[in-house]
Amino acid sequence: MNERIISVEGLSWDYRIGNVVVPALRGVDLEVHRGEFASVVGASGCGKSTLLYILGGMLRATKGSVWIDGFDMIGARSASRTRFLRKNLGFVFQRFNLISSLNVFDNLKIACKIAGSARGYKEKIDGMLRHVGIEHKARMKPLELSQGEQQRVAIARALIKEPKILLADEPTGNLDSENSEKILALFRTMNRDLGQTILMITHNRRLADMTDRTFEMKDGKILSNGTSPRQTR
Ligand SMILES: Nc1ncnc2c1ncn2[C@@H]1O[C@H](COP(=O)(O)OP(=O)(O)OP(=O)(O)O)[C@@H](O)[C@H]1O
Ligand SMILES: [Mg+2]
Numbered sequence: 001m002n003e004r005i006i007s008v009e010g011l012s013w014d015y016r017i018g019n020v021v022v023p024a025l026r027g028v029d030l031e032v033h034r035g036e037f038a039s040v041v042g043a044s045g046c047g048k049s050t051l052l053y054i055l056g057g058m059l060r061a062t063k064g065s066v067w068i069d070g071f072d073m074i075g076a077r078s079a080s081r082t083r084f085l086r087k088n089l090g091f092v093f094q095r096f097n098l099i100s101s102l103n104v105f106d107n108l109k110i111a112c113k114i115a116g117s118a119r120g121y122k123e124k125i126d127g128m129l130r131h132v133g134i135e136h137k138a139r140m141k142p143l144e145l146s147q148g149e150q151q152r153v154a155i156a157r158a159l160i161k162e163p164k165i166l167l168a169d170e171p172t173g174n175l176d177s178e179n180s181e182k183i184l185a186l187f188r189t190m191n192r193d194l195g196q197t198i199l200m201i202t203h204n205r206r207l208a209d210m211t212d213r214t215f216e217m218k219d220g221k222i223l224s225n226g227t228s229p230r231q232t233r
Helices: 048-055 078-088 104-114 121-131 147-159 177-194
Strands: 004-017 020-033 037-041 063-068 089-092 165-169 197-201 213-218
Touching (some): 020 048, 020 197, 037 177, 048 063, 048 197, 078 089, 089 147, 104 121, 104 147, 121 147, 177 197
Parallel strands (some): 037 213, 165 197
Antiparallel strands (some): 004 020
């Protein structure tokens, strides 16, 4: 029990714009347990997305250690890291990153192919689009959809390969409360039925309180080892 699946220690990250250094992470320590649905809350600019980019392999950190399911994200070579991430990790971006020239269905199909699970994809994609409530928009292109609909496509794309770990950056940021709760319920189902570990960033305290554990982030650091709303209630 309580086996660590994400383990971060002393993680720092500076952005550089010319000669200007912007410190974004200043020694982050974080542990997430296997099968946990955890959340990160904190003010705008405190480093939440940067932390998720490093966990998701979009930024390569040099200061600190990051282990995901026994894999050394900092020490590993690029090719094996990419293979590991494709197989094990799903990512919902704050800014969606959908492919605008492809329709909704094909955006999900590409994700299936990249994950190497192209067999039986049609039924899987139809089912996932139903889950997020946009099955009727499968042939539309991302820019023909509302922000909230694009967000739901991005969520469907991350979930379609049934990743062991899901990292979600403000997945409900553009959704009304009814759709936010539907997405939360979907995450909870994936978490329970597939044993998926989820780390979700949110501005919404009420949603954070629905997760197993909430980490507070401030000025590039995680403040505590996480609070569990179920324990404190
Ligand atoms: N590409 C970049 N170049 C330079 N500085 C950046 C870049 N991206 C982020 N930063 C800076 O790094 C800090 C952390 O940014 P980050 O995007 O991680 O914050 P965040 O907590 O996700 O904020 P939000 O809640 O608004 O999404 C901020 O001060 C931001 O201005
Ligand atoms: Mg952010």
